[in-house]
Amino acid sequence: MRITPEQAGGFHCPRWEELPKLLLYMDQVILVLEETLSLFVEEKECVVTSTMINNYVKQKVIKPPVQKKYGREQLAQLMVVCLLKKVLSINEIAALMSMMTARYSPEEAYDSFCSALENAFVKAFAAEKREVPPVSGNEPALVAQSAALAALMGKLMVENCLAQAADAKEAAAEKPQAQKKPPAKTQPKSADVAKAEKGASAPDAAEEQAQ
Helix, strand or coil, X not given: CCCCHHHHHHCCCCCHHXXXXXXXXXXXXXXXXHHHHHHHCCCXXXXXXXXXXXXXXXXXXXXXXXXXXXXXXXXXXXXHHHXXXXXXXXXXXXXXXXXXXXXXXXXXXXXXXXXXXXXXXXXXXXXCCCCCCCCCCCCHHHHHHHHHHHHHHHHHHHHHHHHHHHHHHHHHHHXXXXXXXXXXXXXXXXXXXXXXXXXXXXXXXXXXXHC
């Protein structure tokens, strides 16, 4: 997984009013999540599967569908779960969402998460660092949400660094090795040169016999 500064700066998490108003079937929910959150997973990794969603419903992490259809609230809950499951357990995510909805409406809680996510993403990866608003007050739910997103950004940064190192190693391995120069070929001697050399060595041979 590689996240570029341009991707980080251009990422937008759809707010509550931007989520589909109509109830969605399972495959439609998965499509929305894949399109929105594909940046946060490996190329061949699924953001979520139908089995995962069914398990989240059984564990009461998200509300059950109505006649096999999911609304905005379930979709918002799944956005949060699919992101934070990288760094928190499902029980911890459920507890964090309960903290937020005990203090805010589902719409306010979700929009708060989207804004905090975008701010954390920009702060971690964008080339041009923007002014990121601090967490207001000491509201435990917001502090916990901010800490969870900081942990997520840390994990993503580690994965990004590892991916860059792997790419560099692969590129180095693909470079063609410098070809060794073949030994210089000995030019065949012409007949005149060979005859001259033979004639020059003849007196030496006669001298040796005389000795």
